[in-house]
Amino acid sequence: MWSFLFLTIHIFVGITMGSLNCPTENSHPLKFHLVRQCQRASAHDALALENVSSLEECANLAQELRGLAINYAPGGPKRTINIFEARVSTNVTEKQKHIRSRLTVFEQPGEFFNCHVLQCPQNTSFSGMVNDSRFDYYSLYGRPTVLQNYSCVPEVGLFVVYTQPSGYLNASLKCTNSSEFTGSLAHIASESRTSSLAQWLLDFNKKTPSSVQPETNVFLAYVGLAYNRSTSLNPLDFRNSQQESLNCFLYRAWAVNHPRLGSELTNASCVALTPQGTWQTLNCDRELPFICEIHTAKTSNELDQPDSQLDIGKNAVLECDNY
Template sequence: MRCDWLLVLSLVPCVFAIKTCFSDKRFLKFHKIKNCAKSTKPIIAWKDFSNPHDCMRFARTKNGVAFNFAPPQLKNATQARRYRNCQVLGCPETGNSTTFVFDPSFDYYSAFGDLNSTSNATCVKSVGLFVRIEQKKNYTDAINFCQNLGADLADVSSEIRTNALAASLKSMQNWYKAAYVGLDDTESEGTFRTPLGNFLACTKYRAWGVGHPRPNRKHEDCVILDAERTWRAINCKIKLEFICEFYPAPPQFPPVEFKNEDCAQIKNKRKRRQCLSANELFVIYSNSTRIDQCALLNDLE
Protein backbone atom coordinates (compact mmCIF):
# COMPACT_ATOMS: atom_id res chain seq x y z
CA MET A 1 0.00 0.00 0.00
CA ARG A 2 2.73 2.45 0.97
CA CYS A 3 4.52 1.92 -2.36
CA ASP A 4 1.27 2.50 -4.24
CA TRP A 5 0.75 5.82 -2.46
CA LEU A 6 4.34 6.86 -3.16
CA LEU A 7 3.85 6.05 -6.82
CA VAL A 8 0.66 8.14 -6.99
CA LEU A 9 2.25 11.07 -5.19
CA SER A 10 5.30 10.96 -7.43
CA LEU A 11 3.07 11.33 -10.49
CA VAL A 12 1.13 14.36 -9.24
CA PRO A 13 3.78 17.01 -10.10
CA CYS A 14 4.04 15.58 -13.61
CA VAL A 15 0.29 15.86 -14.13
CA PHE A 16 0.26 19.51 -13.06
CA ALA A 17 3.31 20.26 -15.23
CA ILE A 18 1.58 18.80 -18.27
CA LYS A 19 -1.46 21.02 -17.70
CA THR A 20 0.66 24.16 -17.97
CA CYS A 21 1.75 23.32 -21.53
CA PHE A 22 -0.32 23.42 -24.66
CA SER A 23 0.33 22.75 -28.28
CA ASP A 24 1.76 25.63 -30.30
CA LYS A 25 0.06 24.13 -33.36
CA ARG A 26 -2.45 26.75 -34.50
CA PHE A 27 -5.88 25.83 -35.77
CA LEU A 28 -6.24 28.49 -38.44
CA LYS A 29 -9.71 29.57 -39.44
CA PHE A 30 -9.90 30.48 -43.11
CA HIS A 31 -12.25 33.10 -44.57
CA LYS A 32 -13.32 33.81 -48.11
CA ILE A 33 -11.63 37.12 -48.94
CA LYS A 34 -12.28 37.69 -52.61
CA ASN A 35 -14.55 36.19 -55.27
CA CYS A 36 -13.38 35.57 -58.83
CA ALA A 37 -9.70 36.08 -58.03
CA LYS A 38 -6.61 34.18 -57.01
CA SER A 39 -3.25 34.90 -55.46
CA THR A 40 -0.17 34.29 -57.60
CA LYS A 41 2.06 33.85 -54.57
CA PRO A 42 4.08 30.60 -54.53
CA ILE A 43 2.03 27.42 -54.11
CA ILE A 44 3.40 25.02 -51.48
CA ALA A 45 0.91 22.17 -52.08
CA TRP A 46 -2.04 21.37 -54.28
CA LYS A 47 -4.72 18.75 -54.69
CA ASP A 48 -8.24 18.27 -56.08
CA PHE A 49 -11.23 18.58 -53.72
CA SER A 50 -14.97 18.86 -54.24
CA ASN A 51 -15.52 21.65 -51.70
CA PRO A 52 -13.58 24.43 -49.93
CA HIS A 53 -13.91 22.84 -46.48
CA ASP A 54 -11.80 19.85 -47.52
CA CYS A 55 -9.33 22.29 -49.08
CA MET A 56 -9.16 24.11 -45.72
CA ARG A 57 -8.31 20.90 -43.89
CA PHE A 58 -5.66 20.10 -46.47
CA ALA A 59 -4.19 23.61 -46.12
CA ARG A 60 -3.84 23.11 -42.35
CA THR A 61 -1.97 19.83 -42.81
CA LYS A 62 0.47 21.57 -45.18
CA ASN A 63 1.02 24.60 -42.89
CA GLY A 64 -0.69 26.88 -45.36
CA VAL A 65 -1.98 30.30 -44.33
CA ALA A 66 -4.10 30.94 -47.45
CA PHE A 67 -5.39 29.11 -50.51
CA ASN A 68 -7.03 29.50 -53.90
CA PHE A 69 -10.03 27.26 -54.52
CA ALA A 70 -11.76 26.57 -57.84
CA PRO A 71 -15.10 24.79 -57.45
CA PRO A 72 -15.06 21.75 -59.76
CA GLN A 73 -18.13 22.94 -61.66
CA LEU A 74 -16.23 26.09 -62.67
CA LYS A 75 -13.30 24.35 -64.29
CA ASN A 76 -14.31 25.58 -67.74
CA ALA A 77 -15.09 29.15 -66.69
CA THR A 78 -12.19 30.51 -68.70
CA GLN A 79 -10.40 27.58 -70.27
CA ALA A 80 -9.84 23.87 -69.88
CA ARG A 81 -8.41 23.34 -66.38
CA ARG A 82 -4.98 21.76 -66.19
CA TYR A 83 -4.32 22.41 -62.51
CA ARG A 84 -5.39 21.14 -59.10
CA ASN A 85 -8.32 23.17 -57.79
CA CYS A 86 -7.00 23.56 -54.19
CA GLN A 87 -3.80 25.61 -54.22
CA VAL A 88 -2.24 26.06 -50.78
CA LEU A 89 -0.12 29.17 -50.18
CA GLY A 90 2.66 29.67 -47.63
CA CYS A 91 2.10 33.44 -47.57
CA PRO A 92 -1.17 35.39 -47.66
CA GLU A 93 -2.06 38.52 -49.58
CA THR A 94 -1.66 41.83 -47.72
CA GLY A 95 -3.08 45.31 -48.22
CA ASN A 96 -0.32 46.51 -50.57
CA SER A 97 -0.30 43.32 -52.62
CA THR A 98 0.20 43.30 -56.37
CA THR A 99 -0.21 39.54 -56.73
CA PHE A 100 -4.01 39.34 -56.88
CA VAL A 101 -5.27 38.53 -60.37
CA PHE A 102 -8.78 38.31 -61.76
CA ASP A 103 -9.68 34.69 -62.48
CA PRO A 104 -13.35 33.63 -62.75
CA SER A 105 -12.39 30.02 -61.96
CA PHE A 106 -11.14 30.82 -58.45
CA ASP A 107 -12.02 32.31 -55.09
CA TYR A 108 -9.34 33.35 -52.60
CA TYR A 109 -9.37 32.33 -48.91
CA SER A 110 -7.03 33.39 -46.12
CA ALA A 111 -6.53 33.20 -42.35
CA PHE A 112 -5.33 36.82 -42.50
CA GLY A 113 -8.38 38.65 -43.78
CA ASP A 114 -7.78 42.16 -42.50
CA LEU A 115 -5.77 43.34 -45.49
CA ASN A 116 -5.65 46.99 -44.42
CA SER A 117 -3.84 46.36 -41.12
CA THR A 118 -1.21 44.17 -42.79
CA SER A 119 -0.20 46.59 -45.57
CA ASN A 120 3.41 46.82 -44.37
CA ALA A 121 3.74 43.26 -43.11
CA THR A 122 6.46 40.78 -44.02
CA CYS A 123 5.61 37.10 -44.41
CA VAL A 124 7.52 34.24 -42.89
CA LYS A 125 6.41 31.29 -45.02
CA SER A 126 3.98 28.93 -43.29
CA VAL A 127 4.30 30.95 -40.07
CA GLY A 128 2.57 34.30 -40.44
CA LEU A 129 2.87 38.05 -40.89
CA PHE A 130 5.24 40.35 -39.02
CA VAL A 131 6.25 43.99 -38.99
CA ARG A 132 9.22 45.71 -37.37
CA ILE A 133 8.30 48.99 -35.72
CA GLU A 134 11.14 51.49 -35.88
CA GLN A 135 9.77 53.68 -33.09
CA LYS A 136 11.57 53.02 -29.83
CA LYS A 137 9.38 52.08 -26.88
CA ASN A 138 9.69 50.24 -23.58
CA TYR A 139 8.37 46.69 -23.42
CA THR A 140 4.89 47.53 -22.09
CA ASP A 141 4.33 50.31 -24.62
CA ALA A 142 5.56 48.02 -27.40
CA ILE A 143 2.93 45.43 -26.45
CA ASN A 144 0.20 48.09 -26.46
CA PHE A 145 1.34 49.42 -29.84
CA CYS A 146 1.24 45.93 -31.38
CA GLN A 147 -2.17 45.16 -29.93
CA ASN A 148 -3.57 48.36 -31.41
CA LEU A 149 -2.51 46.97 -34.80
CA GLY A 150 -4.33 43.68 -34.21
CA ALA A 151 -1.04 42.01 -33.31
CA ASP A 152 1.26 41.20 -30.39
CA LEU A 153 5.00 41.04 -29.84
CA ALA A 154 6.42 38.28 -32.02
CA ASP A 155 6.74 34.75 -30.69
CA VAL A 156 10.32 33.47 -31.16
CA SER A 157 10.01 30.10 -29.47
CA SER A 158 11.00 28.12 -32.57
CA GLU A 159 14.12 28.03 -34.73
CA ILE A 160 12.31 29.06 -37.93
CA ARG A 161 10.81 32.10 -36.21
CA THR A 162 14.05 33.18 -34.55
CA ASN A 163 16.11 32.79 -37.71
CA ALA A 164 13.64 34.54 -40.01
CA LEU A 165 13.03 37.49 -37.69
CA ALA A 166 16.75 37.86 -36.91
CA ALA A 167 17.41 38.15 -40.64
CA SER A 168 14.89 41.00 -40.83
CA LEU A 169 16.95 42.98 -38.29
CA LYS A 170 20.05 43.15 -40.47
CA SER A 171 18.75 46.23 -42.27
CA MET A 172 18.68 48.24 -39.03
CA GLN A 173 20.99 51.25 -38.89
CA ASN A 174 22.06 50.69 -35.27
CA TRP A 175 25.50 49.26 -34.51
CA TYR A 176 23.76 46.66 -32.34
CA LYS A 177 20.80 45.37 -34.29
CA ALA A 178 18.15 44.14 -31.86
CA ALA A 179 14.45 44.49 -31.09
CA TYR A 180 11.94 43.47 -28.45
CA VAL A 181 10.10 40.18 -29.04
CA GLY A 182 7.35 38.39 -27.15
CA LEU A 183 9.15 36.57 -24.35
CA ASP A 184 9.35 37.64 -20.70
CA ASP A 185 9.31 36.48 -17.08
CA THR A 186 7.47 39.51 -15.71
CA GLU A 187 4.87 37.36 -13.91
CA SER A 188 7.25 34.92 -12.24
CA GLU A 189 11.02 35.34 -12.01
CA GLY A 190 12.82 32.80 -14.17
CA THR A 191 9.63 31.50 -15.82
CA PHE A 192 9.58 32.86 -19.36
CA ARG A 193 6.31 32.91 -21.29
CA THR A 194 5.25 33.70 -24.85
CA PRO A 195 2.50 36.21 -25.82
CA LEU A 196 -0.08 33.40 -25.91
CA GLY A 197 0.87 32.43 -22.37
CA ASN A 198 2.79 29.27 -23.16
CA PHE A 199 5.82 28.49 -21.02
CA LEU A 200 9.22 28.45 -22.68
CA ALA A 201 9.88 25.33 -20.61
CA CYS A 202 7.31 23.58 -22.81
CA THR A 203 9.50 23.93 -25.90
CA LYS A 204 12.91 22.48 -26.71
CA TYR A 205 14.35 25.36 -28.73
CA ARG A 206 16.62 27.95 -27.08
CA ALA A 207 18.69 30.79 -28.52
CA TRP A 208 20.05 32.46 -25.36
CA GLY A 209 23.24 34.47 -25.62
CA VAL A 210 26.14 33.38 -23.44
CA GLY A 211 25.21 33.86 -19.78
CA HIS A 212 21.58 34.77 -20.48
CA PRO A 213 19.23 35.01 -18.79
CA ARG A 214 21.50 36.29 -16.01
CA PRO A 215 20.19 34.94 -12.67
CA ASN A 216 21.78 37.77 -10.67
CA ARG A 217 19.95 40.46 -12.71
CA LYS A 218 16.43 40.28 -11.30
CA HIS A 219 15.30 43.38 -13.22
CA GLU A 220 16.09 41.86 -16.63
CA ASP A 221 12.65 40.42 -17.35
CA CYS A 222 12.16 41.13 -21.07
CA VAL A 223 13.78 39.57 -24.12
CA ILE A 224 15.31 41.04 -27.24
CA LEU A 225 16.33 39.25 -30.41
CA ASP A 226 19.44 40.40 -32.27
CA ALA A 227 20.58 39.99 -35.86
CA GLU A 228 22.92 37.16 -34.79
CA ARG A 229 19.86 34.99 -33.92
CA THR A 230 20.44 35.41 -30.20
CA TRP A 231 18.03 36.10 -27.33
CA ARG A 232 19.11 38.38 -24.48
CA ALA A 233 17.22 39.37 -21.33
CA ILE A 234 17.23 43.11 -20.58
CA ASN A 235 15.50 45.71 -18.43
CA CYS A 236 11.95 46.21 -19.70
CA LYS A 237 12.21 50.00 -19.27
CA ILE A 238 14.81 50.35 -22.02
CA LYS A 239 13.34 51.83 -25.20
CA LEU A 240 13.99 49.82 -28.35
CA GLU A 241 12.47 48.95 -31.69
CA PHE A 242 10.21 45.89 -31.66
CA ILE A 243 8.63 43.23 -33.86
CA CYS A 244 4.86 42.68 -33.98
CA GLU A 245 3.18 39.47 -35.13
CA PHE A 246 -0.29 39.84 -36.64
CA TYR A 247 -3.17 37.76 -35.35
CA PRO A 248 -5.17 35.76 -37.89
CA ALA A 249 -8.39 37.72 -38.43
CA PRO A 250 -11.56 37.77 -40.56
CA PRO A 251 -12.00 40.43 -43.25
CA GLN A 252 -13.46 43.78 -42.20
CA PHE A 253 -15.73 43.67 -45.23
CA PRO A 254 -16.64 40.09 -46.27
CA PRO A 255 -17.20 39.47 -49.99
CA VAL A 256 -20.74 39.68 -51.32
CA GLU A 257 -22.73 36.44 -51.08
CA PHE A 258 -26.21 35.97 -52.55
CA LYS A 259 -28.82 34.06 -50.54
CA ASN A 260 -32.49 33.20 -51.00
CA GLU A 261 -34.34 34.37 -47.88
CA ASP A 262 -37.90 33.83 -46.64
CA CYS A 263 -39.25 37.38 -46.89
CA ALA A 264 -42.84 36.54 -45.85
CA GLN A 265 -41.87 36.49 -42.17
CA ILE A 266 -40.50 40.06 -42.24
CA LYS A 267 -43.06 42.55 -40.93
CA ASN A 268 -41.14 45.77 -41.57
CA LYS A 269 -42.13 46.91 -45.08
CA ARG A 270 -38.78 48.50 -45.92
CA LYS A 271 -36.84 45.44 -44.81
CA ARG A 272 -39.22 43.16 -46.69
CA ARG A 273 -38.69 45.14 -49.91
CA GLN A 274 -34.93 44.87 -49.40
CA CYS A 275 -35.30 41.12 -48.89
CA LEU A 276 -37.37 40.73 -52.07
CA SER A 277 -34.82 42.76 -54.05
CA ALA A 278 -32.02 40.58 -52.69
CA ASN A 279 -33.94 37.46 -53.74
CA GLU A 280 -34.31 38.86 -57.26
CA LEU A 281 -30.55 39.33 -57.41
CA PHE A 282 -30.11 35.77 -56.15
CA VAL A 283 -32.21 34.44 -59.04
CA ILE A 284 -30.30 36.55 -61.59
CA TYR A 285 -26.98 35.42 -60.08
CA SER A 286 -27.95 31.74 -59.98
CA ASN A 287 -28.97 31.74 -63.65
CA SER A 288 -25.88 33.60 -64.88
CA THR A 289 -22.62 32.27 -66.25
CA ARG A 290 -19.59 32.50 -63.97
CA ILE A 291 -18.23 35.41 -66.03
CA ASP A 292 -21.48 37.33 -65.55
CA GLN A 293 -21.59 36.38 -61.88
CA CYS A 294 -18.11 37.83 -61.42
CA ALA A 295 -19.12 41.02 -63.20
CA LEU A 296 -22.15 41.36 -60.89
CA LEU A 297 -20.06 40.72 -57.78
CA ASN A 298 -17.47 43.24 -58.95
CA ASP A 299 -20.18 45.92 -59.31
CA LEU A 300 -21.47 45.29 -55.79
CA GLU A 301 -18.16 44.97 -53.92
Protein backbone atom coordinates (compact mmCIF):
# COMPACT_ATOMS: atom_id res chain seq x y z
CA MET A 1 0.00 0.00 0.00
CA TRP A 2 2.69 2.49 1.05
CA SER A 3 4.90 1.62 -1.90
CA PHE A 4 1.95 2.16 -4.26
CA LEU A 5 1.20 5.55 -2.64
CA PHE A 6 4.87 6.59 -2.87
CA LEU A 7 4.99 5.57 -6.53
CA THR A 8 1.81 7.53 -7.26
CA ILE A 9 3.15 10.66 -5.55
CA HIS A 10 6.51 10.30 -7.31
CA ILE A 11 4.84 10.03 -10.73
CA PHE A 12 2.56 13.00 -9.97
CA VAL A 13 5.49 15.20 -8.89
CA GLY A 14 7.45 14.19 -11.98
CA ILE A 15 4.56 15.10 -14.27
CA THR A 16 4.02 18.40 -12.46
CA MET A 17 7.69 19.46 -12.55
CA GLY A 18 7.92 18.40 -16.18
CA SER A 19 4.94 20.59 -17.07
CA LEU A 20 6.68 23.50 -15.37
CA ASN A 21 9.44 23.28 -17.99
CA CYS A 22 12.14 23.55 -15.35
CA PRO A 23 15.67 24.15 -16.64
CA THR A 24 18.25 21.37 -16.51
CA GLU A 25 22.01 21.31 -16.93
CA ASN A 26 21.48 20.73 -20.64
CA SER A 27 18.87 23.48 -21.05
CA HIS A 28 21.40 26.25 -21.51
CA PRO A 29 24.79 24.65 -22.27
CA LEU A 30 27.71 27.01 -21.83
CA LYS A 31 30.87 27.04 -23.88
CA PHE A 32 33.85 29.36 -23.89
CA HIS A 33 34.46 30.22 -27.54
CA LEU A 34 37.91 31.01 -28.91
CA VAL A 35 37.81 34.70 -29.89
CA ARG A 36 41.42 35.89 -30.16
CA GLN A 37 44.64 33.89 -30.55
CA CYS A 38 48.00 35.05 -29.19
CA GLN A 39 46.27 37.73 -27.14
CA ARG A 40 44.97 38.01 -23.61
CA ALA A 41 42.51 40.39 -21.99
CA SER A 42 43.50 42.50 -19.02
CA ALA A 43 43.33 40.44 -15.84
CA HIS A 44 43.40 43.41 -13.49
CA ASP A 45 40.00 42.54 -11.97
CA ALA A 46 40.18 38.78 -12.50
CA LEU A 47 37.98 36.53 -10.41
CA ALA A 48 40.78 33.97 -10.22
CA LEU A 49 44.36 33.40 -11.38
CA GLU A 50 45.27 29.73 -11.42
CA ASN A 51 47.58 27.14 -12.93
CA VAL A 52 45.53 24.34 -14.48
CA SER A 53 46.28 21.25 -16.54
CA SER A 54 43.85 21.87 -19.42
CA LEU A 55 41.51 24.32 -21.11
CA GLU A 56 38.59 22.26 -19.82
CA GLU A 57 39.76 22.69 -16.24
CA CYS A 58 40.08 26.44 -16.76
CA ALA A 59 36.58 26.60 -18.28
CA ASN A 60 35.11 24.57 -15.40
CA LEU A 61 36.71 26.91 -12.88
CA ALA A 62 35.26 29.89 -14.75
CA GLN A 63 31.76 28.40 -14.71
CA GLU A 64 32.06 27.67 -11.00
CA LEU A 65 33.01 31.31 -10.31
CA ARG A 66 30.50 32.68 -12.87
CA GLY A 67 33.24 34.19 -15.00
CA LEU A 68 32.18 35.38 -18.45
CA ALA A 69 35.55 35.10 -20.22
CA ILE A 70 38.98 33.53 -19.76
CA ASN A 71 42.59 33.81 -20.85
CA TYR A 72 44.27 30.44 -21.28
CA ALA A 73 47.88 29.58 -22.14
CA PRO A 74 47.97 26.16 -23.85
CA GLY A 75 51.73 25.70 -23.43
CA GLY A 76 53.75 23.53 -25.77
CA PRO A 77 56.99 24.18 -27.64
CA LYS A 78 55.57 27.10 -29.63
CA ARG A 79 53.58 28.80 -26.87
CA THR A 80 55.89 29.04 -23.86
CA ILE A 81 57.61 32.29 -24.84
CA ASN A 82 55.91 35.61 -25.49
CA ILE A 83 57.26 36.37 -28.95
CA PHE A 84 56.04 39.97 -28.75
CA GLU A 85 58.07 40.61 -25.62
CA ALA A 86 61.12 39.01 -27.19
CA ARG A 87 60.87 41.42 -30.12
CA VAL A 88 61.14 44.52 -27.93
CA SER A 89 63.45 43.15 -25.24
CA THR A 90 66.47 44.77 -26.87
CA ASN A 91 64.89 48.18 -26.30
CA VAL A 92 64.19 47.61 -22.60
CA THR A 93 66.48 49.55 -20.31
CA GLU A 94 68.04 48.13 -17.15
CA LYS A 95 65.85 50.48 -15.11
CA GLN A 96 62.70 49.08 -16.74
CA LYS A 97 63.87 45.52 -16.07
CA HIS A 98 64.48 46.40 -12.43
CA ILE A 99 61.02 47.94 -12.04
CA ARG A 100 59.38 44.90 -13.56
CA SER A 101 61.32 42.51 -11.35
CA ARG A 102 59.73 44.15 -8.31
CA LEU A 103 56.16 43.52 -9.47
CA THR A 104 54.25 40.81 -7.62
CA VAL A 105 52.87 37.68 -9.26
CA PHE A 106 49.38 39.23 -9.16
CA GLU A 107 50.65 42.27 -11.05
CA GLN A 108 52.13 39.98 -13.71
CA PRO A 109 49.51 37.22 -14.13
CA GLY A 110 50.78 36.34 -17.59
CA GLU A 111 54.14 35.37 -16.13
CA PHE A 112 52.90 33.01 -13.46
CA PHE A 113 49.37 31.71 -14.22
CA ASN A 114 48.03 29.98 -17.31
CA CYS A 115 44.32 30.47 -16.50
CA HIS A 116 42.72 33.87 -15.86
CA VAL A 117 39.00 33.90 -15.01
CA LEU A 118 37.50 37.25 -16.03
CA GLN A 119 34.41 39.06 -14.76
CA CYS A 120 33.36 40.44 -18.15
CA PRO A 121 34.14 39.83 -21.83
CA GLN A 122 35.76 42.37 -24.11
CA ASN A 123 33.59 44.81 -26.05
CA THR A 124 33.80 45.61 -29.75
CA SER A 125 36.88 47.81 -29.34
CA PHE A 126 38.97 45.04 -27.71
CA SER A 127 40.63 47.92 -25.86
CA GLY A 128 41.71 45.69 -22.98
CA MET A 129 43.69 43.24 -25.11
CA VAL A 130 47.46 42.66 -24.90
CA ASN A 131 49.53 40.87 -27.54
CA ASP A 132 50.90 37.77 -25.84
CA SER A 133 51.72 34.71 -27.95
CA ARG A 134 51.48 32.43 -24.90
CA PHE A 135 47.74 33.04 -24.45
CA ASP A 136 44.41 32.77 -26.23
CA TYR A 137 41.26 34.64 -25.23
CA TYR A 138 37.86 32.92 -24.86
CA SER A 139 34.39 34.29 -24.15
CA LEU A 140 30.97 32.79 -23.45
CA TYR A 141 29.60 35.37 -25.89
CA GLY A 142 32.00 34.74 -28.75
CA ARG A 143 32.84 37.76 -30.83
CA PRO A 144 31.38 40.94 -29.26
CA THR A 145 28.00 42.07 -30.52
CA VAL A 146 27.92 45.09 -32.80
CA LEU A 147 25.64 46.87 -30.34
CA GLN A 148 27.49 49.79 -28.76
CA ASN A 149 25.43 50.64 -25.69
CA TYR A 150 25.20 47.31 -23.89
CA SER A 151 26.51 46.83 -20.36
CA CYS A 152 28.20 43.98 -18.55
CA VAL A 153 26.98 43.08 -15.09
CA PRO A 154 30.01 41.24 -13.68
CA GLU A 155 29.46 37.52 -13.05
CA VAL A 156 25.88 37.83 -14.35
CA GLY A 157 25.77 38.69 -18.05
CA LEU A 158 25.36 41.30 -20.78
CA PHE A 159 22.31 43.55 -20.85
CA VAL A 160 20.88 46.57 -22.63
CA VAL A 161 18.24 48.91 -21.22
CA TYR A 162 15.74 50.56 -23.54
CA THR A 163 14.39 53.78 -22.05
CA GLN A 164 11.75 54.29 -24.77
CA PRO A 165 8.57 52.99 -23.08
CA SER A 166 6.81 50.02 -24.61
CA GLY A 167 4.10 47.52 -23.74
CA TYR A 168 5.27 44.11 -22.54
CA LEU A 169 4.62 42.26 -25.81
CA ASN A 170 6.44 44.81 -27.94
CA ALA A 171 9.31 44.90 -25.44
CA SER A 172 9.62 41.13 -25.62
CA LEU A 173 9.61 41.20 -29.43
CA LYS A 174 12.23 43.95 -29.45
CA CYS A 175 14.56 41.73 -27.42
CA THR A 176 13.95 38.48 -29.30
CA ASN A 177 13.89 39.94 -32.82
CA SER A 178 16.84 42.29 -32.55
CA SER A 179 19.16 42.32 -35.56
CA GLU A 180 22.07 43.35 -33.31
CA PHE A 181 22.06 40.49 -30.81
CA THR A 182 20.32 37.25 -29.83
CA GLY A 183 18.43 37.76 -26.60
CA SER A 184 15.24 38.03 -24.59
CA LEU A 185 13.77 40.02 -21.74
CA ALA A 186 16.12 39.66 -18.76
CA HIS A 187 15.92 36.60 -16.52
CA ILE A 188 15.74 37.73 -12.86
CA ALA A 189 14.82 34.66 -10.81
CA SER A 190 17.89 34.71 -8.57
CA GLU A 191 19.18 36.99 -5.85
CA SER A 192 22.37 37.83 -7.74
CA ARG A 193 20.47 38.77 -10.89
CA THR A 194 17.79 40.83 -9.17
CA SER A 195 20.19 42.72 -6.89
CA SER A 196 22.77 43.27 -9.64
CA LEU A 197 20.26 44.57 -12.19
CA ALA A 198 18.58 46.76 -9.56
CA GLN A 199 21.95 48.30 -8.70
CA TRP A 200 22.55 48.76 -12.43
CA LEU A 201 19.29 50.74 -12.67
CA LEU A 202 20.35 52.91 -9.73
CA ASP A 203 23.69 53.60 -11.39
CA PHE A 204 21.97 54.22 -14.72
CA ASN A 205 19.73 56.86 -13.13
CA LYS A 206 22.72 58.58 -11.52
CA LYS A 207 24.48 59.01 -14.87
CA THR A 208 21.96 61.62 -16.06
CA PRO A 209 21.01 64.28 -13.46
CA SER A 210 17.23 64.34 -12.99
CA SER A 211 17.26 68.13 -13.35
CA VAL A 212 18.53 67.76 -16.92
CA GLN A 213 16.51 64.84 -18.30
CA PRO A 214 14.18 63.39 -15.66
CA GLU A 215 12.29 61.38 -18.29
CA THR A 216 15.36 59.21 -18.90
CA ASN A 217 15.38 57.83 -15.35
CA VAL A 218 14.09 54.28 -14.99
CA PHE A 219 11.93 53.53 -11.94
CA LEU A 220 10.22 50.46 -13.37
CA ALA A 221 11.55 48.25 -16.16
CA TYR A 222 9.96 45.19 -17.73
CA VAL A 223 11.89 41.94 -17.28
CA GLY A 224 11.33 38.38 -18.45
CA LEU A 225 8.59 37.23 -16.09
CA ALA A 226 4.85 37.09 -16.79
CA TYR A 227 1.71 35.14 -15.93
CA ASN A 228 -0.71 34.02 -18.63
CA ARG A 229 -3.61 31.78 -17.76
CA SER A 230 -3.51 30.08 -21.17
CA THR A 231 -0.09 28.58 -20.44
CA SER A 232 0.35 28.70 -16.65
CA LEU A 233 -0.80 26.01 -14.24
CA ASN A 234 -1.95 28.27 -11.40
CA PRO A 235 -2.16 32.01 -10.55
CA LEU A 236 1.40 32.08 -9.18
CA ASP A 237 2.93 30.19 -12.10
CA PHE A 238 4.83 33.10 -13.65
CA ARG A 239 7.02 32.19 -16.63
CA ASN A 240 10.26 33.66 -17.92
CA SER A 241 11.09 34.32 -21.58
CA GLN A 242 12.10 30.64 -22.02
CA GLN A 243 8.72 29.57 -20.55
CA GLU A 244 10.42 28.21 -17.42
CA SER A 245 8.15 28.51 -14.40
CA LEU A 246 9.05 30.67 -11.41
CA ASN A 247 8.11 27.60 -9.36
CA CYS A 248 11.36 26.04 -10.60
CA PHE A 249 13.35 28.66 -8.67
CA LEU A 250 13.61 29.37 -4.94
CA TYR A 251 14.14 33.12 -5.05
CA ARG A 252 11.34 35.71 -4.77
CA ALA A 253 11.52 39.50 -4.52
CA TRP A 254 7.88 40.59 -4.64
CA ALA A 255 7.14 44.12 -3.48
CA VAL A 256 4.49 44.65 -0.79
CA ASN A 257 1.01 43.72 -2.09
CA HIS A 258 2.50 41.95 -5.11
CA PRO A 259 1.93 39.87 -7.12
CA ARG A 260 -1.42 41.50 -7.94
CA LEU A 261 -3.84 39.14 -9.62
CA GLY A 262 -7.03 41.17 -9.66
CA SER A 263 -9.79 40.91 -12.23
CA GLU A 264 -8.15 43.55 -14.42
CA LEU A 265 -5.08 41.29 -14.68
CA THR A 266 -6.89 38.01 -15.32
CA ASN A 267 -5.43 37.32 -18.74
CA ALA A 268 -1.83 38.30 -18.07
CA SER A 269 0.24 39.87 -15.35
CA CYS A 270 3.65 41.22 -16.34
CA VAL A 271 6.57 41.87 -14.03
CA ALA A 272 8.75 44.96 -13.73
CA LEU A 273 11.93 45.40 -11.70
CA THR A 274 12.46 48.42 -9.43
CA PRO A 275 15.82 50.03 -8.58
CA GLN A 276 15.14 48.94 -4.99
CA GLY A 277 15.42 45.28 -6.04
CA THR A 278 11.74 44.33 -5.87
CA TRP A 279 9.32 42.88 -8.43
CA GLN A 280 5.97 44.46 -9.24
CA THR A 281 3.10 43.10 -11.33
CA LEU A 282 1.46 45.46 -13.80
CA ASN A 283 -1.05 45.46 -16.60
CA CYS A 284 0.89 44.32 -19.66
CA ASP A 285 -0.45 47.18 -21.77
CA ARG A 286 1.31 49.73 -19.60
CA GLU A 287 4.27 51.23 -21.44
CA LEU A 288 7.59 51.05 -19.57
CA PRO A 289 11.34 50.91 -20.23
CA PHE A 290 12.65 47.35 -20.43
CA ILE A 291 15.83 45.30 -20.00
CA CYS A 292 17.04 42.87 -22.65
CA GLU A 293 19.54 40.14 -21.86
CA ILE A 294 22.07 39.20 -24.53
CA HIS A 295 22.35 35.41 -24.81
CA THR A 296 25.64 33.56 -24.86
CA ALA A 297 26.90 32.30 -28.23
CA LYS A 298 25.42 29.03 -29.42
CA THR A 299 27.45 25.86 -29.07
CA SER A 300 28.17 23.62 -32.03
CA ASN A 301 27.34 19.92 -32.06
CA GLU A 302 30.13 19.27 -34.54
CA LEU A 303 33.25 18.31 -32.60
CA ASP A 304 35.49 18.74 -35.63
CA GLN A 305 34.00 22.07 -36.66
CA PRO A 306 36.37 25.02 -36.04
CA ASP A 307 35.07 27.65 -33.66
CA SER A 308 33.18 30.16 -35.78
CA GLN A 309 33.66 32.88 -33.15
CA LEU A 310 37.39 33.34 -33.86
CA ASP A 311 37.98 37.01 -34.61
CA ILE A 312 40.40 37.90 -37.40
CA GLY A 313 39.40 41.54 -37.64
CA LYS A 314 41.26 44.74 -36.88
CA ASN A 315 44.15 44.30 -34.39
CA ALA A 316 43.83 40.49 -34.35
CA VAL A 317 47.09 38.52 -34.51
CA LEU A 318 46.90 36.90 -37.92
CA GLU A 319 50.26 35.13 -37.83
CA CYS A 320 49.60 33.32 -34.54
CA ASP A 321 49.63 29.84 -36.08
CA ASN A 322 53.20 30.39 -37.21
CA TYR A 323 54.56 30.64 -33.67
